[in-house]
Amino acid sequence: xxxxxxxxxxxxxxxxxxxxxxxxxxxxxxxxxxxxxxxxxxxxxxxxxxxxxxxxxxxxxxxxxxxxxxxxxxxxxxxxxxxxxxxxxxxxxxxxxxxxxxxxxxxxxxxxxxxxxxxxxxxxxxxxxxxxxxxxxxxxxxxxxxxxxxxxxxxxxxxxxxxxxxxxxxxxxxxxxxxxxxxxxxxxxxxxxxxxxxxxxxxxxxxxxxxxxxxxxxxxxxxxxxxxxxxxxxxxxxxxxxxxxxxxxxxxxxxxxxxxxxxxxxxxxxxxxxxxxxxxxxxxxxxxxxxxxxxxxxxxxxxxx
Amino acid sequence: xxxxxxxxxxxxxxxxxxxxxxxxxxxxxxxxxxxxxxxxxxxxxxxxxxxxxxxxxxxxxxxxxxxxxxxxxxxxxxxxxxxxxxxxxxxxxxxxxxxxxxxxxxxxxxxxxxxxxxxxxxxxxxxxxxxxxxxxxxxxxxxxxxxxxxxxxxxxxxxxxxxxxxxxxxxxxxxxxxxxxxxxxxxxxxxxxxxxxxxxxxxxxxxxxxxxxxxxxxxxxxxxxxxxxxxxxxxxxxxxxxxxxxxxxxxxxxxxxxxxxxxxxxxxxxxxxxxxxxxxxxxxxxxxxxxxxxxxxxxxxxxxxxxxxxxxxxxxxxxx
Numbered sequence: 001x002x003x004x005x006x007x008x009x010x011x012x013x014x015x016x017x018x019x020x021x022x023x024x025x026x027x028x029x030x031x032x033x034x035x036x037x038x039x040x041x042x043x044x045x046x047x048x049x050x051x052x053x054x055x056x057x058x059x060x061x062x063x064x065x066x067x068x069x070x071x072x073x074x075x076x077x078x079x080x081x082x083x084x085x086x087x088x089x090x091x092x093x094x095x096x097x098x099x100x101x102x103x104x105x106x107x108x109x110x111x112x113x114x115x116x117x118x119x120x121x122x123x124x125x126x127x128x129x130x131x132x133x134x135x136x137x138x139x140x141x142x143x144x145x146x147x148x149x150x151x152x153x154x155x156x157x158x159x160x161x162x163x164x165x166x167x168x169x170x171x172x173x174x175x176x177x178x179x180x181x182x183x184x185x186x187x188x189x190x191x192x193x194x195x196x197x198x199x200x201x202x203x204x205x206x207x208x209x210x211x212x213x214x215x216x217x218x219x220x221x222x223x224x225x226x227x228x229x230x231x232x233x234x235x236x237x238x239x240x241x242x243x244x245x246x247x248x249x250x251x252x253x254x255x256x257x258x259x260x261x262x263x264x265x266x267x268x269x270x271x272x273x274x275x276x277x278x279x280x281x282x283x284x285x286x287x288x289x290x291x292x293x294x295x296x297x298x299x300x301x302x303x304x305x
Numbered sequence: 306x307x308x309x310x311x312x313x314x315x316x317x318x319x320x321x322x323x324x325x326x327x328x329x330x331x332x333x334x335x336x337x338x339x340x341x342x343x344x345x346x347x348x349x350x351x352x353x354x355x356x357x358x359x360x361x362x363x364x365x366x367x368x369x370x371x372x373x374x375x376x377x378x379x380x381x382x383x384x385x386x387x388x389x390x391x392x393x394x395x396x397x398x399x400x401x402x403x404x405x406x407x408x409x410x411x412x413x414x415x416x417x418x419x420x421x422x423x424x425x426x427x428x429x430x431x432x433x434x435x436x437x438x439x440x441x442x443x444x445x446x447x448x449x450x451x452x453x454x455x456x457x458x459x460x461x462x463x464x465x466x467x468x469x470x471x472x473x474x475x476x477x478x479x480x481x482x483x484x485x486x487x488x489x490x491x492x493x494x495x496x497x498x499x500x501x502x503x504x505x506x507x508x509x510x511x512x513x514x515x516x517x518x519x520x521x522x523x524x525x526x527x528x529x530x531x532x533x534x535x536x537x538x539x540x541x542x543x544x545x546x547x548x549x550x551x552x553x554x555x556x557x558x559x560x561x562x563x564x565x566x567x568x569x570x571x572x573x574x575x576x577x578x579x580x581x582x583x584x585x586x587x588x589x590x591x592x593x594x595x596x597x598x599x600x601x602x603x604x605x606x607x608x609x610x611x612x613x614x615x616x617x618x619x620x621x622x623x624x625x
Binding site for chain 2: 193194195197198199200201202203204205208212213216217
C-alpha cells in the first residue's frame with residue numbers, strides 16, 4: 001500500500017482538495033462517467049429496444065409540467081422514448097467517441113511529435129508542414145468532407161453500424177496536429193538535455209531513448225491538452241451530429257438528441273432539445289474546468305503552496 | 306602494460322559557415338590497460354571534444370577529419386552506428402560534469418541502471434538487478450535495495466554522481482572517460498568522488514581518462530598527464546614529473562597560477578592574455594602571443610612534440 005500513502009501525501013491531491021472549482025467539476029465529471037458508462041444499469045428504460053417504445057407516449061413533458069406521465073421523469077421525445085434513458089445512453093455514446101478520438105489523437109500526435117522532434121531536419125519539416133497544412137483546414141471541413149464520402153459510399157444503413165468508430169477516426173485524424181505540435185516542442189526542449197546525451201553515451205538505441213527517456217518528460221503538456229481535447233471532441237461530435245453527419249437517431253449521442261429535438265422546439269416540446277443540451281454543457285464545462293486546474297497545477301511558473 | 310587505447314594524429318573539425326574550425330589538431334596519445342590519464346587545459350582547449358570523439362559522439366557540426374582511434378584492436382573511427390552503439394557503455398563509459406542533469410528525472414535509479422546493462426548484455430531482469438545492487442555497493446551507498454526504487458531528485462549531488470559512476474560500471478567497461486566529474490560538486494564531496502574513482506579503477510582494472518582543468522585533482526589521481534592548448538597537446542608525460550618540473554611555458558604558467566603557489570601577500574599569478582580563438586589560431590606556436598620567452602622561431606614554425614631530457618614530450622622550441 002505504498003502507492004496509496006504516496007497519493008495521500010502528494011502535493012497534487014492537496015492542491016486539488018483546496019480548489020473547490022476543481023473538486024466540484026471532478027464530482028460532476030465522475031457522476032457523468034458513472035451514469036454514462038453505467039447507462040444500461042441506471043436507465044429506467046432501454047431506448048434501443050424498439051419493442052418497448054410506444055408512439056402514444058410521444059412528446060410527454062417532464063414530471064413537473066402539466067400533462068406529464070410519471071413513468072417518464074424527464075418526459076419523452078417525438079418517438080415516445082424516455083428522455084432520461086435516452087440522455088444517459090447518449091451521454092455514453094458521446095463519452096466513448098470523445099475519449100476514443102482523443103486516444104487516437106494522442107497516439108498519432110505523440111508518435112509524429114516524437115519522430116519529428118527527435119529526428120529533426122527533413123523529417124521534422126515534413127511532418128510539421130503536414131500539420132500546418134491540416135490545421136489550415138477547419139476540423140469540421142475535414143470531418144464533413146470524409147463523412148459525406150463515407151456515408152455516400154456505404155449507404156445510410158451501413159453507416160449507422162460503423163458510426164461510432166467512424167466518428168472516432170474522423171475526429172482523431174482531424175485534431176492530431178494539436179498534440180503533435182505540443183509533443184514536438186517539448187521534445188526539442190528535452191533532447192538537448194544532458195540525460196539524453198548520457199543515454200546516448202550509454203549506447204541505447206534511438207527508439208528506446210525516444211520512448212523511455214524523452215516521452216515521459218514531455219507528457220505533462222499532453223495531459224493538459226488531452227483533457228481539453230476530450231471536451232472539444234465531444235463538441236465536434238455534437239456539431240457533426242447536429243448537421244446530420246454524426247450518430248443516427250436510432251443510437252443517439254447528445255448531439256443527435258439536440259438535433260432531433262430542435263425540430264420540436266417551436267411546437268412547445270422544448271425539453272427534447274434543452275435537456276440533452278444542458279447535460280452537454282455541464283459535461284464540457286466540468287471537463288474544461290478540471291483541465292484548467294490541471295494546467296495551473298502543472299505549470300511550474302505559477303507558485304504552488 | 307598492453308595498450309588499451311591508442312589515438313594517432315586525431316583531428317576533429319567543426320564545419321561552420323566561415324569554414325572549417327579545427328577543435329582538435331593532430332592529437333596522439335596511448336593508454337594502457339588500467340592506466341589513468343589526465344587531459345588538462347583551459348576551457349575550449351579541446352579536452353571534451355577529444356573525449357567525445359573517443360566514442361564517436363561529437364555533436365553536429367563536428368566530425369573526425371583524420372587520424373585513428375584504436376580501442377582493443379577496434380578502429381573506432383570506421384565503425385557503423387550499430388557497432389558504435391555496442392562500444393558505448395559496454396566498452397567505453399562516460400561520466401559528465403553535472404549529476405543533476407545526467408540522470409533522467411522521471412525514471413527510478415534501478416530502471417536506469419538495469420536498462421544500461423540490458424542494452425548491451427542479454428540477461429534477465431533479476432540478474433541485472435543483482436548486478437545493479439552489487440554496483441551500488443561498490444560505490445559505497447548504503448541500503449542499495451532502497452536506492453533502486455528511488456528517483457534522482459530524492460538524492461544529493463554527491464550521491465547522484467556515485468550512481469552515475471555505478472551506471473558507468475554496469476557493463477564492466479575497459480575505459481571510463483570522466484569529463485570534469487567533480488566540477489559541480491562541493492569540495493569535500495569532490496575528494497570523496499575522486500577517491501572512489503581511483504579505488505574503482507584499481508579494483509576493477511578500468512582505464513580512466515580524466516578531463517579537467519584542475520591540476521590538483523589530476524596530480525592526485527592520474528599516472529600520466531596530457532596538457533592541451535588550442536586543440537593541441539603541448540606537453541605529456543609522467544604526472545609527478547610534469548607537476549614538479551614542467552617544461553612547457555604554458556604548463557609552467559598553469560602551475561604557477563595555482564593559489565598555493567603564490568605568495569600570501571601578492572596577487573595570484575596569471576598567464577597574460579587569453580587562449581586564441583580557434584577560428585584564427587596564430588601561425589607558429591599557438592601559445593607564442595602569451596609566452597614570455599617568445600622568439601622569432603616561435604612565430605613561424607609549429608613546434609612538434611619531442612621527447613626531452615626529462616622523458617616528457619614537450620611541444621616547445623625552447624624547452625630542453
